[in-house]
Amino acid sequence: MKLNSSYARSSEFTSGRLQLPRRSQFAGRCRGLVVVVWLMLASMSANAQKPNVLVILTDDQGWGDLSLNGNTNLSTPNIDQLAADGASFERFYVCPVCSPTRAEFLTGRYHPRGGVYSTSAGGERLDLDEVTIGDTFKAGGYRTAAFGKWHNGMQYPYHPNGRGFDEFYGFCSGHWGNYWNPMLEHNGEIVKGNGFIIDDLTDHAIDFMKADSEEPFFVYLPYNTPHSPMQVPDRWWNKFKDAELKLHNREPKKEDVPHIRAALAMCENVDWNVGRLLKILDETGKADNTIVVYFCDNGPNGVRWNGGMKGRKGSTDEGGVRSPCLIRWPIIIPRGQRVRINGAAIDLYPTLANMAGLKRVNGKPLDGIDLSMAIYGHHRGNDDRIIVSHWRNRVSAKSGRFRMDTDGKLFDIHADGGQTKNVSSQHPTTAAQLKTAIKDYRANVLAGYDDDQRPFVIAHPDYPVTQIPARDGKAHGGIKRSNRFPNSSFFTNWTNTDDSITWDAEVLADGNYEVEIYYTCPAGDEGSEIELSFNDSKLRGTVAKAHPSKLVGAAEDRVERAESYEQNWTSIKLGKIAFDAGQGTLTLKAVKVPGKTVMDFRLLMLRHKKD
Known part of the structure; x- marks a missing residue:
């Protein structure tokens, strides 16, 4: 199976300190060359100023749940602004459900390799011999923290405090039953939350980012909405409780309108909190040298507008695994940059480590690749890497503009997001390659992965x-x-x-x-x-x-x-x-x-x- 990209990779740089050039210096066609030169100098310098990193992951928010992507049923101006100020992937892929996506982000490896086969009762645990992005950033001199829904193991050392995160506030379960003043935990100890959970998690992230420290921060902020139960403050619910939906799912008769209204209200609450985070970065003078990443963990948790794509949460079709991915780094990434190659959650670990100039902590071989040069606007080659999606014995694969579904049918996703026309006969070479990749994945990645003997x-x-x-x-x-x-x-x-x-x-x-x-x-x-x-x-x-x-x-x-x-x-x-x-x-x-x-x-x- 072809898992490596033909795109030029950036080497992994060791950390150092160097004064970053101002944004105004990056202009026109020379920008990419300047970026490359700067990164080379940073790798050789002992005094490079490391960027802060903030990664925001939402729960059950689909690709279509942003006004950025054409949804006029809601407004998400703060999230949309991330794309305007930085880079956005045209095609970015996650897993069909929660814990697998988190495991792939944390490790840069397909989730079955790390023992994640379920979303509860121990099957969500990430094997202890896996090295995480938290481990690498902590080893690289970062203050590390996670605030929100962990969902990759509760008992130490599966706990976030055992996976490279010095600070943890939130819950380790797959979902939570109460969003108002709930029972949460802080570094293992039971505490009581303060108000609505998303606002509370944001408060803790803001306090951590504001803290005076010579060390840069790495903050992982996995929000737990719009996952059910569908709870949201009146401020957002009142806007949507009687709202008329302008856009509908490709199967409108299956829509649950009250559920859609609640989900959209929750998405707007998330957007408001993203605005709070960006505001504090501006106020503290940290915005220019902070990498902000925003993505979602799977397709939408209901039948609602999603750009006409087939599939929702739980599905390995396009609508179940396509996610927005926005990355802003004002002093490096060009404004409005469109990344036109396929990316995935497995790519974020190697990409962010390289962007921060860090040497990855030794671990197992990655399935993800470093896409920093594509994010900066410079890449070459064909988009022929194969990205595999899997859940509950359903496997699909994406390469370039094509997806082969779990039944072995090939679709031109760029022209047919609804997956209505099988084009295997028109593209036999691609169909054969993806069929082989799926077969290899089943044999070499899935074999025995859910035979859990871990106490x-x-x-x-x-x-x-x-x-x-x-x-x-x-x-x-x-x-x-x-x-x-x-x-x-x-x-x-x-x-x-x-x-x-x-x-x-x-x-x-x-x-x-x-x-x-x-x-x-x-x-x-x-x-x-x-x-x-x-x-x-x-x-x-x-x-x-x-x-x-x-x-x-x-x-x-x-x-x-x-x-x-x-x-x-x-x-x-x-x-x-x-x-x-x-x-x-x-x-x-x-x-x-x-x-x-x-x-x-x-x-x-x-x-x-x-x-």
Whole structure:
């Protein structure tokens, strides 16, 4: 399979310090030469001024959810301005769903190579032998932070703090059940969010970028909207709640208009927050030497206008995997630059590392390539690289203007985004090449990738806390999960001593841990005695205090959700337990149930105690 581009690659530069030339020096046809000369000088200098980097990733926002791309149903002026001030890819590709795209951005490698095969219950975890973009920027002298939806593993060292990010605020699950003052985490510790989650994440990113430091920053800001539940502040909802849609999907009868209105409102909220980020870069004088990247993780999460393309979230057709990708770096990238070659999420790691003048931390071979010269406006060769898209045994491949779908049909995407006419017979050479690439991908990338034997790491000597959510557990007896989607769910209907919750787990080192449980319990049902055990270790405690809660979220939803509602959780400390290193089954059960129910269970926390 041909995975390397015929475009000229830039070499990876070591970091240095050199005063960057002003934007006014880059003009006319000489700009590309000046860029190349500057980068060469930067690689030789010990004093090059490294650029800051801000990467914004949205969740379930399709290519068509920007006014930049012709959607008159909404207005996204701040995001559109990124394209006007920098470069935009005409064709950029991500995965059909969330966690795979995040893994490909983080590693520059196709997601099956890193063990990502699902979006929940452990299948979203990125293998620990993968090197991330965070590792490279941290090693290169950057302050690194991630704010938002991680979705590539929760327990350290799968946690962002173990993948090159010094600072993390957000959640590690695939989606979240409440966007208003939610339960979040800060570097592993449970905290309460402040207001609407996207505004809150932006606040934390702004504080990090504003901090006085001689070190440049690398900020990864993976927003979690417009992913459901469809919650958005009144300021944006009021504009759309009765709005007439001007543009429609290629299958308008399948549209859910209230859902579309909520998604568009959420997209405009994202745009407002992007404007806040750009404003703070201007106010702090960091805008000129900050690389800002904006892209989305998959196609739209509903049937709405998407430029007439076939497919949406979950599909390997064009509409399921095409994303906007905008890159602004005022002192280097020409205004309004159009990148006319195919790019992908796997390319961002090598591209950004090279643009920052960093030597990539040694790791496995990349599937992505450095596209910096194309972004600067200088490339040569044909756009014949093959980019493969995959999800749930569906595989398609793109090369140049052609896409072969999972059924082996070839389409000229530039002329036929709706994929209505099979042109395999007109282009037999291209059809044969893409067919071979898909066959090789299935044989060499997919083989055995979802045979997951990894236990959950429940205690790590290098990290003070471990979160063990209901999402990752298995229910036994009468216990039921609050929803068929495990992310942000809880266990309920726990009524007797035959019921239990288990996790396949591994303790990496002997140690003592304080145990805390997040739960709710109706008044009158308090007093259950529960036991936590792992191999020969056992701990018993009592649910001494009732904490009733109604379901949370319905009042804030703009349309009815499919996922689990939340509750107002509280916590109790169960006591201390001594773990011996090794693999086993972590089990939570009740040994005494005086009332009708034990508790509704959300989360188990282990806190390492050195004493």
